[in-house]
Amino acid sequence: MTxxxxxxxxxxxxxxxxxxxSPDKLSHLPEPAKRYLEHAIAPGTKLATAVRLKMHGEIKLKKWIPFTAEQVICWERGLIWSATAWMNGLPIVGSDRLIDGVGAMQWKLLGLFPVMTASGSDITRSAFGRLQAESTWLxxxxxxxxxSWKTMDSSHLHSSFVVQNESAELDLTIDRSGQLKTIHLSRWGNPEGAESHYVDFGGILEEEGTFCGYTIPTRLRAGWYFGTNRFxxxxxxxxxxxxxxIYR
Structure with missing residues (x-):
C-alpha cells in the first residue's frame, strides 16, 4: 500500500x-549528450534532487477536460501529481503517486465520492514509466x-539509468542547440483496456522555459503509441x- x-x-x-x-565534468560523454546537458543546466547550478511544478492543461477521459495540478518529483522517493479536473462543470480531485516503490491513484468527485481508485503491481510498474519520462523536468x-549514453546520430540519444532500483531507458531527440524535442520509452500500461503490457509511450515537447538555472519543457503533448499513426x-x-x- 502506498x-x-x-x-x-x-x-x-x-x-x-x-x-x-560543471560542463568540464562532461568531457567523457558523447557530444549530443553534452549538448543536451549544457543546454538544460546552467554552469554553477546546484544539482537538485527534487522539483516542484505547477501546471494546467487538458487530459483525455473519453473527451478532453481541463485540469490544474501541482507535482513534486523527489528522485530518492518518487512523485505525487495532485490535480483537479472538471467534468461537466464538476470538480474531480485526486492524485497519482509513486512513493518508495509503490504506486497508486485515487480520484473523487467533489473531493468526496470515489470515481477511481487503483493500486497494485500494474499501477506501480506504469508509475515507474511515468517517473522515467518526467525525469526530463529534473x-x-x-x-x-x-x-550511460548512446547516440544514434547528432540528434538522437539513448540514456540508461536507475529509477528506484529499477533499470530505466529513455530515448531523447534534441535540436542543434540541445533543446529537447521528443521523449520515447516503453511504458507498462493497458491503453486498450485489456491486459497490461509494454507499449510505446512518449511526448512532443513544444516549448521550454528556464527556472533556477534549469531549462526544461514547459508545453507538451504525451500519450501511448508514440511514433505511430495511432498517437x-x-x-x-x-x-x-x-x-x-522550483528546485531543491
Missing part, C-alpha cells in the same frame, strides 16, 4: 546536495555516474503547460 504523504512532506523529504553543475539526474488519433491523452517551477 504511503499517504502530502506534497509538502515529499518535498521536504528531499535531501539537498552541495554539488554544482535534468540533474542525468549527471550521475550511473547514467494522434488514439494515444494522446495529456497536454500540459508548466506555470511555475
Amino acid at each position: 504511503k499517504s504523504i502530502s506534497l509538502d512532506t515529499l518535498w521536504e523529504s528531499a535531501t539537498p546536495t552541495e554539488l554544482v553543475f 535534468p540533474s539526474v542525468f549527471c550521475g555516474d550511473e547514467v 494522434e488519433s488514439e494515444g494522446e491523452f495529456f497536454r500540459a503547460t508548466i506555470d511555475d517551477v
